[in-house]
Every structure is written in C-alpha cells, then in structure tokens.
Amino acid sequence: MKNIAEVLEHVKTMGIAGHIRPDGDCVGSCMALYLYIRQWYPDIDVDVYLDHPKPVFGYIDSMENVKMQAEEKKEYDLFVTCDVSAKDRIALAGEYFDSAKKTVCIDHHVSNPGFADINHICGEISSACEVLYGVLSPEKVNRSVATAIYTGMIHDTGVFQYSSTSPETMRIAGELMKTGFNFSKIIDESFYQKTYIQNQVMGRVLAESIMVLNGKCIVGYLKRKEMDLYGVDGKDLDGIVSQLRLTAGVEVAIFLYEMESQTFKVSLRSNGKVDVSRVAVFFGGGGHTRAAGCDLQGSMYDVVNNITAQIEKQLQEQNI
Ligand code: AMP
Ligand code: MN
Ligand code: MN
Numbered sequence: 001m002k003n004i005a006e007v008l009e010h011v012k013t014m015g016i017a018g019h020i021r022p023d024g025d026c027v028g029s030c031m032a033l034y035l036y037i038r039q040w041y042p043d044i045d046v047d048v049y050l051d052h053p054k055p056v057f058g059y060i061d062s063m064e065n066v067k068m069q070a071e072e073k074k075e076y077d078l079f080v081t082c083d084v085s086a087k088d089r090i091a092l093a094g095e096y097f098d099s100a101k102k103t104v105c106i107d108h109h110v111s112n113p114g115f116a117d118i119n120h121i122c123g124e125i126s127s128a129c130e131v132l133y134g135v136l137s138p139e140k141v142n143r144s145v146a147t148a149i150y151t152g153m154i155h156d157t158g159v160f161q162y163s164s165t166s167p168e169t170m171r172i173a174g175e176l177m178k179t180g181f182n183f184s185k186i187i188d189e190s191f192y193q194k195t196y197i198q199n200q201v202m203g204r205v206l207a208e209s210i211m212v213l214n215g216k217c218i219v220g221y222l223k224r225k226e227m228d229l230y231g232v233d234g235k236d237l238d239g240i241v242s243q244l245r246l247t248a249g250v251e252v253a254i255f256l257y258e259m260e261s262q263t264f265k266v267s268l269r270s271n272g273k274v275d276v277s278r279v280a281v282f283f284g285g286g287g288h289t290r291a292a293g294c295d296l297q298g299s300m301y302d303v304v305n306n307i308t309a310q311i312e313k314q315l316q317e318q319n320i
Contacts, residue, residue: 030083049092
C-alpha cells in the first residue's frame with residue numbers, strides 16, 4: 001500500500017481498532033487515522049474503538065468520540081487495525097473485523113503473521129504511527145493528526161532513545177513539529193509524568209528486584225496483594241520494565257505482575273543481544289526484538305524459571 005487512499009475507494013463505513021491495553025502508539029495511530037479520515041474524507045462514516053485509553057491522552061483531539069465497547073451488529077465496508085500484532089489482540093471490535101467487507105492491518109511487530117486482507121507491516125520501523133505516516137499524504141497531516149502521530153512515536157521510541165529510532169523517524173518528527181503542537185508538554189505529561197503512587201510502586205519494584213543469570217538478567221515483580229494494597233492496575237505500571245533495563249550489566253529485564261491469581265502479564269526488554277520477541281512467541285506472546293510480552297499462568301516461581309530458561313538458552317547460543 002502506497003497511500004491509504006487506495007483502500008478508501010467506494011468505502012462508506014469504516015471502523016478502526018487497536019490492541020488490548022492500548023499504549024501511546026496504539027492510541028496515537030488509531031486516533032491519527034480517525035482524525036485524518038474525518039478531516040479529508042467527510043463522506044465516510046468512521047468509528048474508532050479503543051479499550052479505555054488513559055486520561056493522559058486527553059490532549060489528542062476527539063478522544064470523546066472513542067467507542068469503548070462494541071454495540072450493535074455492524075458490517076463495515078472497511079476495518080483497519082493499527083499497532084495490533086495478532087488477530088486475537090484486537091480490543092473490543094474483533095467481531096467487526098470478522099464481518100467487515102475488507103480488512104487492513106497497519107503494524108510494525110515482527111511477530112505479526114499478517115491476519116488481514118491487506119497487510120501493511122514494517123517490522124523495522126519503530127512505531128505503528130511512523131508506518132501510518134508513510135501511507136498518509138504529508139500535506140494532509142494537520143496539527144491534530146500530527147499530535148496523535150507524534151505521541152505514538154515518542155512512546156514506542158522512548159522519546160527517540162531506542163535503537164529502532166532511525167534518521168527517517170527524526171525527519172518525520174521534524175515535519176510533524178512544524179505543525180506547531182506543544183511537544184515538550186506532550187512528552188512530559190503523556191510519557192514521563194507519574195502519579196505519586198505510580199512512583200512509589202516503581203520504587204518498591206526496583207528495591208525488591210532480583211538479579212539472575214550471573215547479573216545478565218533482572219527480574220521485577222508485583223503480586224496481586226501488593227497491587228491491591230497500592231490500588232494500582234496494569235495501566236499504572238508503564239515504565240517500570242524500561243527502568244529495570246537500564247541496570248548496568250543487564251542484557252534482559254523481566255517485569256511481571258499478577259493480573260489475576262496465578263495469571264501473570266510478562267514484559268521483556270533486551271539491550272540487543274537477546275531477541276525477546278523469540279522468547280515471548282515461545283510462550284504464545286509477541287512483540288519486537290527488544291521489547292516483547294506474553295501472558296503466563298502458574299506460580300510466579302514457575303513463570304520466572306520458564307522465562308529465564310529461554311533467555312539463558314539464547315545467551316548460551318552466543319557464549320555470553
Ligand atoms: P509491553 O511489555 O506490554 O509494553 O509490550 C511490549 C511489546 O510486546 C508491545 O509491542 C506489545 O504489543 C507486545 N506484546 C506484549 N504482550 C503481548 C502478548 N501477550 N501477545 C502479543 N504481543 C504482546
Ligand atoms: Mn502497542
Ligand atoms: Mn507499537
């Protein structure tokens with residue numbers, strides 16, 4: 001696909017959806033596409049589905065129009081997923097994907113099998129927002145669309161820090177900036193800022209983290225009991241695994257929290273030598289070479305043991 005216009009011919013109704021537990025790239029890409037269609041294709045009746053996006057993204061235009069549940073039966077002419085790595089990760093609107101006349105997937109996960117009719121997947125690009133920008137007409141990217149795209153870019157590059165950041169990423173960010181949004185406010189408030197409780201929880205996880213595999217791997221964890229004590233859920237724990245990764249000498253950081261009793265959400269981050277997407281896919285998850293995740297059941301001890309065994313295998317393969 002060269003331009004999104006190619007798939008919009010004869011389309012009267014369109015749905016857009018992201019993945020479960022939407023992050024900045026997911027919210028940004030879905031909203032950017034929604035705002036672009038609203039602005040430049042006013043004859044298309046477009047809906048966007050996002051599973052309870054965090055209030056910190058409230059500065060993106062039209063967040064009040066986001067649908068947080070699938071309602072009546074619908075058959076969209078076109079259904080587009082953004083930042084969704086696999087079909088079972090579509091939030092809320094999976095049934096609309098199935099019933100749509102035509103489906104498109106815009107993504108950047110290496111683990112994406114290509115589950116739509118048209119798959120525009122660029123595994124080497126740092127964010128779904130950057131992939132999306134590539135199929136929009138640059139002159140049509142107004143401030144409102146640019147704000148949403150920029151949001152996804154900073155979230156998935158860790159504010160242009162991760163190695164997936166390319167010269168092209170920076171060029172696009174520069175183009176977006178020209179539209180005149182308050183970028184430093186967006187970076188502070190949507191990416192870095194934490195509530196007092198979120199900081200306390202991060203502090204606790206760091207304090208109780210353990211080093212394994214001869215200091216090559218660090219593990220942070222939160223049990224249900226602790227989460228209830230602080231009154232936090234998964235959405236409050238962003239950034240913890242990235243902080244763990246910054247421990248000197250560490251190749252892989254693991255962070256897990258108990259979603260419900262004996263069910264853990266596992267986040268993995270690598271400093272480059274270990275392909276954590278391989279580890280996550282092995283356990284039924286997915287992601288990128290340096291950032292991946294999966295959901296696992298069992299005791300925390302079992303989960304940590306199973307994950308670290310796969311990491312150890314990769315370290316041994318490379319004599320690390
Ligand atoms: P997270 O650790 O949740 O920030 O996720 C890191 C990356 O892995 C993101 O790109 C996610 O889309 C992907 N990911 C996380 N959990 C899963 C999962 N259970 N299945 C597939 N991909 C996942
Ligand atoms: Mn995402
Ligand atoms: Mn992404």
